[in-house]
Amino acid sequence: MAKPLLEARRVSKSFAGVRALKEVSLTVYPGEVLAVVGENGAGKSTLMKILAGVQSPDSGELLVEDVVRTIGSVQEALSLGIALIHQELNLAETLDVGANIFLGREPHCCGWVDAGRISKEARLVLERVGLKVDPSTLVGDLTIGQQQLVEIAKALSVDARVLIMDEPTSSLSDHETKVLLSLIRELRGRGVGIVYISHRLGEVGGLADRVEVLRDGENAGSLLGNEISHGAMVQLMVGRELSQFYPHQSHQTGEVVLEVRGLRTRANPGQAVDFQLRAGEVVGMAGLVGAGRSELLEALFGVVPALQGSVRVSGELVSPRSPRAAMDAGIALVPEDRKHQGLFLEMGVRENLSIATLHKEQAGGFLNRTKEKALCEEMIPSMRIKTAGVDQPVQFLSGGNQQKVVIGKWLATRPSVFLLDEPTRGVDIGAKQEIYRLMEELAAKGAAVLFVSSDLEEILGMSDRVLVLHEGRLSGELHRSELSEEAVMRLATGEQTEAAAI
Amino acid sequence: MKKNLGILGLLVAVCVVTAFLSGSFLSAYNVENVLRRSALFGILSIGVGFVIITGGIDLSLGSVVCLVGCALPWLLTVQLWPLPLALLAVAAVSLGIGLFHGLLITKLRIQPFIVTLCGLLLYRGIARGFTADQTVGFGNEFKTLRLLATGKVPFLPGFELPAPLIFLALVAILAAIFLNRTIFGRYLLALGRNPQAATYSGIPTQRMTILAYVISSGLAGLGGVLFVLDVNSAQPVDFGNFYELYAIAAAVLGGCSLRGGEGSVVGILIGAALMQVLRNMITLVTTRNNVEFAIIGAVILLGVVADELARRIAARRRAAHVLETAGVR
Numbered sequence: 001m002a003k004p005l006l007e008a009r010r011v012s013k014s015f016a017g018v019r020a021l022k023e024v025s026l027t028v029y030p031g032e033v034l035a036v037v038g039e040n041g042a043g044k045s046t047l048m049k050i051l052a053g054v055q056s057p058d059s060g061e062l063l064v065e066d067v068v069r070t071i072g073s074v075q076e077a078l079s080l081g082i083a084l085i086h087q088e089l090n091l092a093e094t095l096d097v098g099a100n101i102f103l104g105r106e107p108h109c110c111g112w113v114d115a116g117r118i119s120k121e122a123r124l125v126l127e128r129v130g131l132k133v134d135p136s137t138l139v140g141d142l143t144i145g146q147q148q149l150v151e152i153a154k155a156l157s158v159d160a161r162v163l164i165m166d167e168p169t170s171s172l173s174d175h176e177t178k179v180l181l182s183l184i185r186e187l188r189g190r191g192v193g194i195v196y197i198s199h200r201l202g203e204v205g206g207l208a209d210r211v212e213v214l215r216d217g218e219n220a221g222s223l224l225g226n227e228i229s230h231g232a233m234v235q236l237m238v239g240r241e242l243s244q245f246y247p248h249q250s251h252q253t254g255e256v257v258l259e260v261r262g263l264r265t266r267a268n269p270g271q272a273v274d275f276q277l278r279a280g281e282v283v284g285m286a287g288l289v290g291a292g293r294s295e296l297l298e299a300l301f302g303v304v305p306a307l308q309g310s311v312r313v314s315g316e317l318v319s320p321r322s323p324r325a326a327m328d329a330g331i332a333l334v335p336e337d338r339k340h341q342g343l344f345l346e347m348g349v350r351e352n353l354s355i356a357t358l359h360k361e362q363a364g365g366f367l368n369r370t371k372e373k374a375l376c377e378e379m380i381p382s383m384r385i386k387t388a389g390v391d392q393p394v395q396f397l398s399g400g401n402q403q404k405v406v407i408g409k410w411l412a413t414r415p416s417v418f419l420l421d422e423p424t425r426g427v428d429i430g431a432k433q434e435i436y437r438l439m440e441e442l443a444a445k446g447a448a449v450l451f452v453s454s455d456l457e458e459i460l461g462m463s464d465r466v467l468v469l470h471e472g473r474l475s476g477e478l479h480r481s482e483l484s485e486e487a488v489m490r491l492a493t494g495e496q497t498e499a500a501a502i
Numbered sequence: 503m504k505k506n507l508g509i510l511g512l513l514v515a516v517c518v519v520t521a522f523l524s525g526s527f528l529s530a531y532n533v534e535n536v537l538r539r540s541a542l543f544g545i546l547s548i549g550v551g552f553v554i555i556t557g558g559i560d561l562s563l564g565s566v567v568c569l570v571g572c573a574l575p576w577l578l579t580v581q582l583w584p585l586p587l588a589l590l591a592v593a594a595v596s597l598g599i600g601l602f603h604g605l606l607i608t609k610l611r612i613q614p615f616i617v618t619l620c621g622l623l624l625y626r627g628i629a630r631g632f633t634a635d636q637t638v639g640f641g642n643e644f645k646t647l648r649l650l651a652t653g654k655v656p657f658l659p660g661f662e663l664p665a666p667l668i669f670l671a672l673v674a675i676l677a678a679i680f681l682n683r684t685i686f687g688r689y690l691l692a693l694g695r696n697p698q699a700a701t702y703s704g705i706p707t708q709r710m711t712i713l714a715y716v717i718s719s720g721l722a723g724l725g726g727v728l729f730v731l732d733v734n735s736a737q738p739v740d741f742g743n744f745y746e747l748y749a750i751a752a753a754v755l756g757g758c759s760l761r762g763g764e765g766s767v768v769g770i771l772i773g774a775a776l777m778q779v780l781r782n783m784i785t786l787v788t789t790r791n792n793v794e795f796a797i798i799g800a801v802i803l804l805g806v807v808a809d810e811l812a813r814r815i816a817a818r819r820r821a822a823h824v825l826e827t828a829g830v831r
Contacts, residue, residue, distance in 0.1 A: 303701060303702060322704075322706075323701060323702060323703070323704040324704040324705075324706060326704075327704045335702050340696070340698050341698050341699055341702045342699060342702065343696070343699055344692050344695045344696050344699055344700075344763075345695070345696070346695055346763065347691070347692065347695060351688065351692070355688070355703045355705070356703050356704055358685040358688060359685060359704075362684075362685050365684045365685060365686060366683055366684050366685070367683055367684060367685055367688060409703070
């Protein structure tokens with residue numbers, strides 16, 4: 001094979017003490033499509049950011065055409081011919097397409113931007129990506145798919161020799177995807193090395209020359225040519241042992257507590273979702289990032305009311321048009337983003353714990369301070385919240401204790417349906433186990449517990465039953481006896497549609 | 503409370519300095535005068551404080567003062583409305599303005615700055631319109647009504663409390679109870695701290711925001727009535743001019759953060775008093791009233807900068823403390 005264009009050797013990276021990458025190596029050759037796959041959190045995006053100079057590695061080295069380089073910034077990466085197309089779009093919405101393509105490297109003449117040249121050159125690259133818009137169109141007026149193509153045009157315009165694409169098709173229509181895939185093949189034919197990250201294993205199977213699988217921040221194996229198949233990729237992505245970490249017991253399940261029929265969320269109006277939760281059940285909801293899991297929970301809790309569908313709690317029709325209406329129906333939600341959605345960081349533990357029950361414990365609109373104090377005296381020890389006092393601002397608590405405060409505030413509402421969105425994200429091991437224990441206790445007391453998690457191990461370890469979402473659709477349901485990482489991943493990556501994808 | 507000590511210290515310092523520089527500062531007449539002005543501005547400041555606590559701003563209240571201050575004498579002396587009806591009308595107008603602002607801000611999601619800036623222009627324009635820019639006043643009538651603002655309540659021998667102080671005390675007590683003892687006050691503070699978490703906690707955030715603007719305009723209306731009763735007549739061109747800025751400055755000096763979620767009634771009261779003492783000092787000590795804005799601007803800037811520095815030092819100390827305890831562990 002030819003000389004590699006780009007090579008990463010034993011690259012490691014930690015964030016706040018958490019290992020994101022452990023001695024990962026990767027080689028990119030000219031004229032190939034290298035797919036990088038792995039579960040959420042396997043370290044793909046971190047690795048790509050290191051290759052593109054967005055972040056620097058803690059250890060390990062990067063080689064560009066066999067020369068060791070430190071890629072300290074995106075500018076440096078670009079000058080070495082390495083361009084990254086971000087998963088999250090990085091465009092200035094209030095500028096036009098041409099200005100975005102040349103952002104930061106505008107052709108100029110003594111300080112004046114050469115608008116004519118921008119327009120001319122932008123037109124050329126836009127044509128190559130098959131985007132029929134004028135360079136003077138505002139980026140904010142384009143669809144997300146079109147914006148994605150502008151990002152790609154931007155990368156093309158620097159004549160990158162290594163093009164890194166992080167989930168480029170996640171927001172494209174079928175037609176746009178086809179245009180992009182044929183563009184990728186064309187670039188490959190011209191000797192560009194393409195690193196392609198996608199959750200759509202079907203797409204990867206049809207496109208990649210080589211697949212590198214990451215798992216828990218390490219190289220899990222690679223597949224070449226004929227070895228590339230959906231099954232082989234899934235096997236490498238999940239192949240690890242399940243520890244004895246989860247306090248799961250099988251529960252006596254009772255009546256149906258939550259019944260959802262024909263629910264259409266704003267995020268996925270094309271998919272109607274139906275499911276039931278029973279009393280005493282812990283149900284996991286799996287799916288890849290962007291599958292619409294959080295949106296489903298937010299619709300049930302009335303944060304972003306559903307477009308259509310019926311929700312019944314204990315047989316009674318409820319209409320969660322607002323969080324308050326959902327709370328009155330006995331639904332609670334521990335939201336995904338603890339710091340922004342769950343807590344008032346500058347306020348005390350007491351105020352955070354009581355905020356969801358104030359309206360129940362009031363006397364003519366007045367705060368019931370006795371009840372508020374009693375709530376703290378009950379919750380802080382029973383949930384083992386470690387705090388210097390009831391008025392300690394929650395911003396000074398650890399992540400785990402913060403999450404316990406959020407859970408505690410919802411426990412206080414005594415819900416019959418308890419929804420948790422990524423309940424253990426950014427939480428240390430000890431607190432994780434305590435959160436699992438709380439979920440178990442809730443179920444044992446007869447609540448229905450539904451939790452969303454991107455941690456497959458946690459899904460397998462804690463669930464009586466698993467619902468899997470794929471692009472807004474409920475792609476399957478697995479009972480505990482049928483549970484395996486492979487089975488969940490297969491549903492989450494939409495395997496049954498694999499043949500149709502390309 | 504600790505937060506209010508700094509600003510209280512500044513108030514005392516300014517008072518002491520002024521008393522040294524001018525013998526008439528502590529005369530009964532002057533003290534009553536300063537107290538009356540502080541009371542009137544205190545009412546406005548508490549109102550805008552509620553809005554600031556939610557993370558919003560109300561620039562319109564000077565114009566609401568003008569609108570109400572012109573409408574009341576106009577309704578009574580030109581339109582010859584009966585007193586209860588005229589009072590009811592100005593109350594309805596000022597509360598209605600707050601409702602209007604609140605609905606625009608919550609339902610249409612227009613920025614508070616824009617909504618109330620347009621209000622600032624709109625209400626003054628309306629007042630100038632129906633009065634045809636002519637001064638409106640009570641003349642020699644409504645002497646009893648005017649006692650609400652000009653009256654005095656015996657307090658100490660040789661010293662009487664101005665009547666607006668009674669109104670301020672009532673408003674302040676109610677506001678403090680509302681903010682600290684009711685669930686709605688807690689909701690307002692939480693909403694100002696983190697609107698998203700407030701939504702996820704089931705707080706009716708839109709209704710609480712609307713309520714804050716209704717309180718702000720309502721108290722501006724009360725202030726407008728008392729102001730015009732106090733001075734007997736209102737000139738629509740400049741009545742209430744810049745009052746919104748005095749009120750906002752007092753609230754900020756008193757510890758309200760424009761980021762929302764922070765503020766106390768006591769702090770706002772001290773802030774409002776400080777503003778009026780400063781103005782009084784400039785009148786008494788200097789012969790040049792035209793530097794008033796410069797001095798007030800400088801003092802507010804100084805106060806806010808000092809507060810920010812104190813906060814940073816405290817944060818740094820806390821960070822050092824955390825590191826230390828972590829290191830020991």
